[in-house]
Every structure is written in C-alpha cells, then in structure tokens.
Amino acid sequence: MYCLYASDYGPADPAFDPFVDNGRLLQGFESHVYELATARNFAQLQAMERQLQRGEAIGWCDQGYGWVYQQSVNDFFVVALIAIVLPYLAFRFLPRIGAAFTAMPPRRLDRSGDLS
Numbered sequence: 422m423y424c425l426y427a428s429d430y431g432p433a434d435p436a437f438d439p440f441v442d443n444g445r446l447l448q449g450f451e452s453h454v455y456e457l458a459t460a461r462n463f464a465q466l467q468a469m470e471r472q473l474q475r476g477e478a479i480g481w482c483d484q485g486y487g488w489v490y491q492q493s494v495n496d497f498f499v500v501a502l503i504a505i506v507l508p509y510l511a512f513r514f515l516p517r518i519g520a521a522f523t524a525m526p527p528r529r530l531d532r533s534g535d536l537s
C-alpha cells in the first residue's frame with residue numbers, strides 16, 4: 422500500500438465540490454463516493470481515483486513516514502533476518518548448545534576449593 426500525502430496536492434480549495442454537475446467527477450467510482458468526497462481539491466481527487474484504479478486502498482500518511490508501508494521495506498527486513506541475524510545466532514549459540522550435550526567429565530573440587 423502506498424500512502425498519499427495531502428501536502429503533495431496543494432492547499433484545500435474551498436470552492437471545490439466533487440458532487441458538482443451531478444457527480445460527474447465521481448463517475449466510475451460510485452462504490453467509493455463517500456471516500457472520494459473527502460478530497461479537498463481536484464488533484465487529491467485524481468490521486469485517490471488512481472489508487473482505486475490500481476486496486477489499492479486509499480491511505481493518507483504523515484509527511485516522512487510513507488516509505489515504511491512499502492513492500493520493499495518489509496522484504497529488506499526479512500532478508501536481513503535470514504542473512505544476518507539467523508546465521509549470527511547459529512554460529513554464536515550452536516557450539517554452546519552442542520558442548521552442553523556432549524559428555525564432559527564432571528569437575529571436582531579439591532580440598533582447597535579449587536577446581537581440578
């Protein structure tokens with residue numbers, strides 16, 4: 422899902438009405454009329470219609486955080502987990518786990534309290 426930024430489409434136009442001329446601007450998007458009616462200017466309305474034509478939901482993001490919702494960011498974190506974190510954990514802890522399960526002779530304390 423890609424986010425839309427309200428600031429990208431200019432300031433609100435008080436004279437803009439998507440329902441003017443019997444909703445001519447909303448033709449073809451009758452099932453999303455109430456969502457499209459929230460557009461503050463013509464550019465926002467066109468951007469919202471493009472989102473719907475691509476089959477995506479309309480989402481508005483705060484400036485600067487839209488990149489978080491992109492699939493490529495999710496893919497990056499999955500690759501980092503598989504390529505960096507899991508091998509690190511395997512090399513760090515598998516020898517310790519293996520050593521714990523091998524037969525190691527028990528250590529004894531001698532009379533002075535030192536391990537022998």
